[in-house]
Amino acid sequence: MEKRATFGHWWIGIAFAIPQIILIFTFFYWPAGQAVYWSMTLQQPWGGGNIWVGLDNFRQILTDPLYWNSVVRSFVFALFSTLLAMGIGLVLAVFVDRELAGSKVYRVVMIWPYGIAAPALALAFRFMLAPEAGLLAFVNRLWPGLWDPGLDGTDAMIAVIVAFSWKYVGYNFVFFLSALQGIPKSLTEAAALDGAGWIRRLRDIQLPMLTPTVFFLLVIDITESFQDSFGIVDIMTSGGPARATELMVYKIYFDGFRGLDYSGAAAQSIILMILIVALTVLQFRFIERRVHYK
Numbered sequence: 676m677e678k679r680a681t682f683g684h685w686w687i688g689i690a691f692a693i694p695q696i697i698l699i700f701t702f703f704y705w706p707a708g709q710a711v712y713w714s715m716t717l718q719q720p721w722g723g724g725n726i727w728v729g730l731d732n733f734r735q736i737l738t739d740p741l742y743w744n745s746v747v748r749s750f751v752f753a754l755f756s757t758l759l760a761m762g763i764g765l766v767l768a769v770f771v772d773r774e775l776a777g778s779k780v781y782r783v784v785m786i787w788p789y790g791i792a793a794p795a796l797a798l799a800f801r802f803m804l805a806p807e808a809g810l811l812a813f814v815n816r817l818w819p820g821l822w823d824p825g826l827d828g829t830d831a832m833i834a835v836i837v838a839f840s841w842k843y844v845g846y847n848f849v850f851f852l853s854a855l856q857g858i859p860k861s862l863t864e865a866a867a868l869d870g871a872g873w874i875r876r877l878r879d880i881q882l883p884m885l886t887p888t889v890f891f892l893l894v895i896d897i898t899e900s901f902q903d904s905f906g907i908v909d910i911m912t913s914g915g916p917a918r919a920t921e922l923m924v925y926k927i928y929f930d931g932f933r934g935l936d937y938s939g940a941a942a943q944s945i946i947l948m949i950l951i952v953a954l955t956v957l958q959f960r961f962i963e964r965r966v967h968y969k
Contacts (some may be wrong), residue, residue, distance in 0.1 A: 914929060
């Protein structure tokens with residue numbers, strides 16, 4: 676017989692739910708409601724309250740070519756950082772799952788980068804990828820001007836993509852390794868007895884059974900790339916050079932706190948939220964069809 680926990684009084688369940696309801700309202704619904712309100716008003720320059728302008732802020736943003744440039748850069752950043760983090764995480768997980776030399780060390784240390792704060796990580800990569808010091812300085816002496824993220828927008832974008840991906844490689848690694856170890860060994864051993872090499876086993880057996888994990892990490896990584904890249908961009912490039920790394924989340928900060936356009940920044944945050952929700956829905960609508968749960 677199935678045993679279920681029950682409350683003797685109806686108010687006990689509500690008492691347990693109230694703290695969580697207060698937290699959700701305080702840190703999600705209230706800020707989101709305030710952002711919606713600010714996005715439809717215009718703050719007067721010297722105080723005195725807000726003026727209701729409706730959708731004017733959104734019209735101004737959506738007709739601004741600089742904003743659309745930030746959207747394109749955000750998609751480029753999301754695409755390459757997600758592919759890089761997931762690809763490297765999967766490769767490392769496969770090596771550890773095969774118990775190659777050093778796999779136990781990898782298993783312990785690979786998650787550490789995810790625990791590093793984004794500003795600290797960005798500061799470290801800013802020094803490591805500096806063109807005037809270290810290995811890259813030597814490379815620049817051989818090929819002058821080959822690498823300079825301070826002047827070249829492409830180099831700057833590569834730098835922030837590498838730094839962001841490095842942080843999330845460990846996160847992806849843990850999930851991929853867990854999924855690989857959850858695959859019955861009898862399947863891969865039977866394929867090995869039939870003469871299938873490890874690449875064939877990975878392609879035909881393991882990867883199809885990893886699709887739920889791949890789908891989960893794809894949703895998480897894309898979402899994080901749109902909203903968790905601010906610290907890295909701010910420390911490494913400050914959106915430069917010439918706005919080459921001004922992603923959507925950084926433009927919200929720059930316009931709101933430096934340009935003092937709070938209403939426009941609020942409207943941009945609403946657009947970013949809608950974009951993330953839309954991307955998540957599209958992934959569930961079209962990509963989840965290829966996921967094998969059994």
